[in-house]
Amino acid sequence: MSALAENLWLALGIGAAFGFVLERAGLGSAVKLAGQFYLRDLTVFKVMFTAIVTALVGLAALDAAGLVDRAAIALPDTFLIPQLVGGLVFGIGFIVGGYCPGTGCVGMASGRGDGVAVVLGMLAGVLVFGELYPALATFYTLTPLGPATLPEVLPLPGPTAGLAVVALAAAGFATAEWWERRRTFRSDAGIIHMDNPRTP
């Protein structure tokens, strides 16, 4: 088997594991995802930040053990202003549509028509961006910082930035558990129950 084909089997396998875990976490449900933004269900935050901490700590460990060269891993380029504005636009789209791109795919794969609509909408939005690209190109490339990382731009020594992320996540988890316990006995009138979505 050629190296390229092998790589594509790996792509399929890693993608399948990704989709499987998202679905098991309940993130193929728009009601559950939207719950994060109405502070009714903080699963999105818990899953996402546990994943970030796991990969961050795991990568540091594998790098320290000499098993993985972290310098060989593709780091996203930072373009400060377009990524700030893109994040704001994305966040609006996320709560209007009820899914992000990956979870929309999982919703679609779970038979949900709203997942299909989000994915079709996403393709339409990408088409509009591409067609407008000549007019957007200047803005798109504003404030380039290259593959910048937090330890490079913040006045924090050594692994402090990574440790700060772990500490903030831990504080966030404790707060999320406290909040959900506090809410348990309150009425959730008006919102359908997350484990029993109304799907006629």
Added chain:
Amino acid sequence: MTREPQRYWNPYAAGVALGLVLLSAFALVGRGIGVSGAAAAVVATGVDAVAPAHARGNAYFGAYLGDGSRSPLGDWIVVEVAGVLLGGLVSAGLAGRFRPGVERGPRAGVRTRLAYAFAGGAIMGFGTRLARGCTSGLALTGGALLSVGAWVFMLALFTAGYAMAPLVRRQWT
């Protein structure tokens, strides 16, 4: 078809599993996991099929199409997203959660919810291209790598999501 769906995984256990999937992508392929890049490859291919000269004349789609010797549909990320669909389908099927339908609030109509979903998807799709990634390819992947742009994107998306949420509540009620 009427059996009770299984419970979802504990969110922290699911988060560890998701982190290990990301870590294996880092270790085995030298990259993270993404989704929205596949949408760009699909759209570039579609535009190329309908209007090839127009697609190749557009700097954004042209970058995906390259010299035309190979289809962007063979890109790593497109195959990975095909895997996401497959994995989601298998998981939903095994858990008794594959249910054709439209998730919405008890008083919201199907058409209302689908209109919100399409509009939200379009806004989000535009946002992913401006930011060069989505919740997986930028926020999750870049977040774990401590990328500056990833953390800026993540803070911006949650801020905007919380600010917008009260205005689109009717689809959930």
